[in-house]
Amino acid sequence: MPPSVQIVMISSDNAGQRLDNFLFTALKGVPKSRIYRIIRKGEIRVNKSRVKPEYKLIEGDQLRVPPIRIAERGPSAVPSQNFQDSLEAAILYEDELLLVINKPSGLAVHGGSGISLGLIEALRAVRSNVAYLELVHRIDRETSGCIIIAKKRSALRFLQDEMRARKILKVYHALASGRWPRGRRRIDVPLLASVQKSGEKIVRVDPEGKSSVTNFSVIQRFNCATLMEAKLETGRTHQIRVHSQFVGCPLAGDVKYGCDAYNSAAKKSGLGRMFLHASKVQFSSPSGGKIAVEAPMPSDLCSYLKNLDT
Numbered sequence: 001m002p003p004s005v006q007i008v009m010i011s012s013d014n015a016g017q018r019l020d021n022f023l024f025t026a027l028k029g030v031p032k033s034r035i036y037r038i039i040r041k042g043e044i045r046v047n048k049s050r051v052k053p054e055y056k057l058i059e060g061d062q063l064r065v066p067p068i069r070i071a072e073r074g075p076s077a078v079p080s081q082n083f084q085d086s087l088e089a090a091i092l093y094e095d096e097l098l099l100v101i102n103k104p105s106g107l108a109v110h111g112g113s114g115i116s117l118g119l120i121e122a123l124r125a126v127r128s129n130v131a132y133l134e135l136v137h138r139i140d141r142e143t144s145g146c147i148i149i150a151k152k153r154s155a156l157r158f159l160q161d162e163m164r165a166r167k168i169l170k171v172y173h174a175l176a177s178g179r180w181p182r183g184r185r186r187i188d189v190p191l192l193a194s195v196q197k198s199g200e201k202i203v204r205v206d207p208e209g210k211s212s213v214t215n216f217s218v219i220q221r222f223n224c225a226t227l228m229e230a231k232l233e234t235g236r237t238h239q240i241r242v243h244s245q246f247v248g249c250p251l252a253g254d255v256k257y258g259c260d261a262y263n264s265a266a267k268k269s270g271l272g273r274m275f276l277h278a279s280k281v282q283f284s285s286p287s288g289g290k291i292a293v294e295a296p297m298p299s300d301l302c303s304y305l306k307n308l309d310t
Contacts, residue, residue: 004067005064005065005066005067006064006065007062007063007064007065008026008062008063008065009060009061009062009063010057010058010059010060010061010062010063011059012059012153012154013132013152013153013154014057014059014153015057015058015059015153015154016056016057016153016157017056017057017153018053018054018055018056018057019039019044019046019051019052019053019054019055019056019057019063020032020035020036020039020053020054022057022063023035023039023044023065026065027065027068030068034068036053038066038068039051039052039053043066044063044064044065044066045063045064046061046062046063046064047061047062048062048064078125079117079122079125079126083122084122084125084126086104087101087119087122087123087126088126090102090103090104092146092293092294092295093291093293095285095287096151096152096287097150097151097152097154097155097285097286097287098136098148098149098150098151098155098159098285098286099148099149099151100146100147100148100149100281100291100293101119101123101146101147101149102144102145102146102295102296103119103139103143103144103145103146103147103278104144104298105141105142105143105144105273105274105298105300106141106142106273107119107122107141108141109135109138109139109141109147110135110138119135119147120133120134120135120149123149130151132150132151132152132153133149133150133151134149134150134153134156135147135148135149135150136148136149136150136156136159136160136163137163137170137235139278140238140241140274140276142253142273142274142276143172143274143276143277143278144276144277144278144295144298144301145172145277145278145279145295146170146278146279146280146281146293146294146295147278148281148283152286154286155286158286159283159286162283162284163235166233166234167283167284168281168282168283169231169280169281169282169283170231170232170235170278170280170281171229171230171231171278171279171280171281171282172229172230172231172232172240172276172277172278172279173219173227173228173229173230173276173277173279173297173301174227174228174229174230174240174244174251174275174276174277175225175226175227175228175251175252175253175275175301175304175305176225176226176227176228176244176249176250176251176252177224177225177249177250177251177252177258177259177262177266178224178225178226178248178249178259178262179221179224179226179249180216180218180221180226180228180247180249181247181248181249184216184247185215185216185217186213186214186215186216187213187214187215187216187243187246187247188211188212188213189205189212189243189246190205190206190207190208190209190210190211190212191203191204191205191206191209191210191212191236191237191238191239191242192204192205192206192208192209192210193209193236193237193238201237201238202256203236203237203238203239203241203242204242205242205246210234210236211234212234212236212239212243213232213233213234214230214231214232214233214234214239214240214243215230215231215233216228216229216230216231216243217229220310221310222308222309222310223308223309223310224262224308224309225252225262225308226249227305228244229279230243238256238257240276241254241256241257241274241276242257244257245257245258250262251274251275251276252266252271252274252275253266253267253271253272253273253274253275254274254276255274258274266304269304269307270300270303270304270307271300271304272300273300275301275304277295277297277298277301278295279294279295279297280292280293280294280295281293
């Protein structure tokens with residue numbers, strides 16, 4: 001942290017970003033309430049003028065940052081060499097603006113809530129020569145498969161705009177417990193997220209929730225389960241999981257929204273986690289052209305499918 005006043009020149013990578021969001025990243029460890037207070041008091045200046053938190057930074061802006069004391073933090077967790085090698089091997093696509101990685105199940109996309117090292121922190125350690133790496137979107141910790149990482153702020157803005165415009169295709173493979181109802185293809189029901197006293201996030205179907213649409217198609221039917229393809233039109237938290245629960249076929253291995261009896265039997269048969277895999281992403285490149293990336297189904301999920309009766 002700066003021991004004295006510093007002047008930060010805003011680059012093209014940060015242009016268009018809100019002042020408060022820029023400071024949350026630049027002043028990691030400083031409480032958000034403190035950041036808003038120093039903005040309000042005028043200790044943060046842009047081009048020598050007071051600005052509001054929602055001010056959009058412009059390339060060439062001179063940002064005055066006052067001296068701020070941050071509590072000492074322990075050393076950052078460092079991924080092992082084997083972990084670093086496995087991350088490099090999991091990169092499915094890369095260019096100068098972005099990369100797509102095949103995230104393994106069990107790895108959170110970012111640290112926090114008792115998780116010292118997430119995908120993005122590990123990737124930054126592996127690619128320490130890359131100045132900018134940010135998640136374009138997120139997938140659940142247990143979910144495996146494609147996730148997009150931006151290598152420039154401009155690429156992040158472009159891809160998030162594309163996502164809001166529903167122009168990024170995200171395809172998942174999911175195993176639904178039970179027999180998926182024939183004719184139930186497009187699930188269009190609103191989802192509402194809430195946080196329990198324990199801090200756990202729960203999502204449920206609720207008319208007061210946000211519009212949420214998933215398109216499902218059957219890949220293969222088994223006696224007690226159905227392998228599905230799910231295409232997202234929206235990207236709500238736990239969307240596929242809750243929409244599957246809504247039609248009476250929660251995902252295999254889903255301990256939050258699933259069927260306890262099915263999950264118990266599935267675990268005895270070798271399913272060690274939730275059966276949800278981000279199999280494909282397709283989108284326009286910030287530099288032009290189309291990018292389509294596929295992640296093969298992991299061996300643990302393939303093995304479980306082989307043991308199912310048809």
